[in-house]
Amino acid sequence: MTAANDFINTYELYDICLQFLVQPTMPTYLFPFQTLASLARVSKATSSLALDTLWRTLFDPCPLLRLLPTDACKLESKKFVLIRPLLESDFEAFDKYAYRVRVVDFSHLRSGGGIMGCDLFPVLRQHRDPIFPRLLEFEWRPSAVFNTTGAFHIIASGVPAEKLTLAVRANLIDAWYQNQPWYTPADPQAIAALLHEPLASWLPNVTSIELRTEGGDYRYRDLLGGLRALTRLQHISCDFTVGPEIISYLAALPDLLSLRLDKEGVDFICDVKNVVDARRVRSGEQSFSALxxxxxxxxxxxxxxxxxxxxxxPCLHTVIFSLSNFHPIDTAFLYLVTGPDLARSLDRRDALRHVELAIPPPDPDSDVLLSPTVLEALYYCPNLEALHLNAAIVLRDADIERMASSWPNLERLFAYNGGQPPEVHLHSLGLLAALCRRLRKIEIAVDASDYKPTTYASPSETVKELWLMESILEPEDIGPVVEFLQHTFPRMVQFLASGPSWPDVMKAISSDQVNEFEDDGFTEDEEGIGDGTS
Incomplete structure (x- = not known):
């Protein structure tokens, strides 16, 4: 095979093609099917991989069911129906493409009569078990409303699947849907029974599992019982109370890397701690040892x-949490994150890269004011790259100076001041720019009134985004402030500020340096942070 054919015959090439072929307004779950189908017909060199790309992700059973002979299966009144029993010979075309499916995502289609064809999966499994022998990821929203319950039969012990996302609708049957002409009745108890099957019989190779209830219905905690057989589990995310037995089990897993939990109560955690402490005394076993x-x-x-x-x-690098019932007088709780013992927690402190903290106010009209001293523990973490403080905390110039000297690798800083008058002055941003040479984004409130520049700090070549929230600026200070920003952040591509006089600053900064934004409001970062990567 020639070098050109070697290059063409790579899956990555088709991924690159898709990035340029998909229209910007097209939803991410839609592929340019017609273009890929054309690529599949070009030559033998492109055919196989183009088809692999075309069939890699299945969002709807329709393309697959259309491969069955028309005298055996047809679409009738928005529903696939079998005209006769399926035969082995009916699967000739089906087998050519079903093995190419690596990802099944039946979670997003909600229009019309839901997803057509899931009710035929039990029949397909009688002839092909597993239905998708090379399945790697399965995202499923079991629902009678959207006719997706039959997709349970995709799950089989013979597939190499490593990732399962299960979104259980809290209201499996809604009265409005029962009156629609396309609605097919289903037994909610039968649906719940499907979910209580042991997970071990579903996907024995699963390393990542996400369970969502989409409405706070906790009746499905029982389905977690099968987790004990998933010995390869590395990532788990649940949005409902899982209880002390499951948390105790997860704590003992040697390879668990990522954990997301919601709504666990203090009584549950006390029960977990008793189990873990007893295990430590008995065997010396650590808990959450690889997290x-x-x-x-x-x-x-x-x-x-x-x-x-x-x-x-010792290798915890990302910590994201939101708290209720916070005690404002407790300024030492972050030492629990970094490790309470300075001598024995060096590895944990060196590993920590990313911290997000959110403390919602006890009522909509007041914020819990956080003392800047809560950050003291983080100053011993020299490799911190991202800090996101979504809580009412009023920082001062001394706090910014401490950050700049403690975190040379800092890339992103977000600090919400809870609508309080800012006490960080503009010149402190120059110190951040000078000492944090990897800094890319700053979101903070500053006081730029009566700004008198003396000696400019060295400019930052890395800061691309600067958002000054609810900041103070007097009209007579606009000129010096613009000069400071242009010198200190010459590579900015986005600058937003809220408060009087700031729209004039945004207009004054040259259009070739930043994108101009006329809106003087502040918008939350849509990209978000929390992936723990640099």
Missing amino acids: EKIEIHAWNYDAFCGLFGIVDS
Whole structure:
């Protein structure tokens, strides 16, 4: 085979093609089917991989069911129906393409009568088990409303699947849908019974599992019982209470890298701690020993403290959490994240890269004011790259100076001040620019009134985005502030600021340096942070 054919015959080439062929307004789950079908017909060199790309992700059973003979299966009134029993010879075309499917995503199609064809999967499995022998990822929303319950039969012990996302609708049957002409009745108890099958019989090779209830219905906790047989589990995410038995089991897994949990109560965590402490005394076994990322939301403060008391991993690099019932006077809780013992926690402190903290106010009209001293523990983490403080915290110039000197690798800083008057002055950003040479994005409130530049700090060649939230600026200071920003952040591509006089600053900064934004409001970062990567 020639070098040109070697290059053409790569899966990555088709991924690159897709990036240029998909229209910007097209949803990410739609592929340019017609273009790929044409590529498949060009030559033998492109045919196989173009077809692999075309069939790699299945969002709808329709393309697959259309491969069955028309005298055996047809579409009738928005529903696939079998005209006669299927024969072995009916699967000749089916087998050519079903083995190319690596990802099945039956989670997003919600229009019309839902997803057509899932009700035929039990019949297909009688002839082909597994239906997709090379399946790697399965995302499924079991629902009678959207006719997806039959997709349960895709799950089989013979597939190499490594990732399962299960989104259980809290309301399996809605009265409005029952009155639609295309609605097919289903037994909610039968659906729930499917979900209680042991996970071990579903996907024995699973390393990543995500379970969502989409509405706070906790009736499905029982389906977690099968987790004990998933010995390869590395990542788990649940948006409902899983209880102390499951958390205790997860704590003992030697290869668990990522954990996301919601709504665990302090009583549950106390039960977990008792189990873990007994295990430590009996065998010396550590808990959460390999964890790299932990994300917990809507947690009671005491439950949060209890959980971090049993996390032994020295390689924790990403911590994302939101708390309720926070005690503002407790300024030492981040030592639970970094490790309470300075001498024995050096590895944990060196590993920590990314911290996101959110503390919602106890009521909509007031914020819990956080003392900047809560950050003291993080100053001992020299490799910190991202800090996101979504809580009412009023930083001062001394705090910014401490950040700049403690975190030379800092890339992103977000600090919400809760609508309080800012106490960070504009010149402190120059110190960040000078000492944090990898800094890319700053979101903070500053006081730029009465700004008098003296000696400019060295400019930052890396900062691309600067968002000054609810900042103070007097009209007479616009000129010096513009000069400071242009000198300190010459590579900016996005600059936003809110507050009086700031629209004039945005207009004054040259259009070839940044994209101009006339809106003087502040918009949350849509990209978000939390992946723990640099």
